Amino acid sequence: MKIIAVVNNKGGVGKTTTSRILAEYFSIIKHKKVLALDMDPQANFSNRYLKMEIDPYQQEGRIPPLHPSYDPHAKDDEDWDGRSSIAGIFFGEMVFPYTTYIDTLEISPSHSSKLLLAEAVTREEVVQKVYDQLSKFLNLADVRSSYDMVIIDTPPSKGPVTISVVRAATHLLIPSIMEPQPIEGIYGMIHLWKSETLRRPNHDPLHLIGVLPNSFDRRGIIHKDHYDSLKHEMPDYVLQSKIARRLIYAEADADGAVPPSIFMYPDKNLAKQEVLLACQEIEERMSSYVD
Secondary structure (H helix, E strand, C coil): CEEEEECCCCCCCCHHHHHHHHHHHHHHHCCCCEEEEECCCCCHHHHCCCCCEECCCCCCCEECCCCCCCCCCCHHHCCCCCCCCHHHHHHCCCCCCEECCCCCEEEECCCHHHHHHHHCCCCHHHHHHHHHHHHHHHCCHHHHHHCCEEEEECCCCCCHHHHHHHHHCCEEEEEECCCHHHHHHHHHHHHHHHHHHHHCCCCCCCEEEEEEECCECCCCCHHHHHHHHHHHHCCCCECCCCCECCHHHHHHHCCCCCCCCHHHCCCCCHHHHHHHHHHHHHHHHHHCCCC
16 A cells, blocks of 8 residues: 655645645546545645534634434444544544545545644653554554555644654655745755654665645746756756646635546646646656565
8 A cells, every 4th residue: 555645844835736636646547546634734635525614622723524424323423423534543533534526535534623732742752652643543454455545635844743644654745836945845854754764674665756846837937947956956856747836726626616626627638737747757756666
């Protein structure tokens, strides 16, 4: 089972858009059984597939809707409030993914207040437990037998939740805008990748897919200059593909968007062609690694 973590400790660099593109590419185009995980308290990835509700304990936060399998009258559900999120792994709760409009894609959504609690822990013994919880969940026999791919959206930090994702992942992808502040986040994530690589045994490598230029402005020179400089500095890490700054990506995220996925647009659509090329390059880079 391949586990792709989409990471950058800077916000607004397109992690959620990239996560959505990958989840839909592998489920719609490649017909893989995909589990999407939303580890970001902002819950934007979850909102893409579920009607998230207001979190009563967190301003502007979101909680999952009632799970379709929940029966308030069932004896087995007496101790369950009917909501399930990936944040439950940090609190000893069972995790039940939700189905989506794509038959081969399921999601375990965010829960804002619970993820923020996990992110805020400082006691060393508790932090170490947080680090290990996602790996334990993804190594469950039921999970490994149910999915081919796991795509994880992460918060804009290098805190305990992000580190738990990195420890669980088999592959890292770093989306970034080609501007100074987001590029700083690239260096932070590469340092985290190298640290995790040194920590792991040889039989359990963490592969860096690379840096995906996102919201790329093809009309100006600023993004091109930063891309060329980064490509020169780390030629093995920067992808050739670029996701351009296009309104269509925001439109695809809107409620009731038709079609609901960029991969359902006509083949001649430039945005679809662009993301297909990017996903194919990502897939090729993944296949080039031999564990």
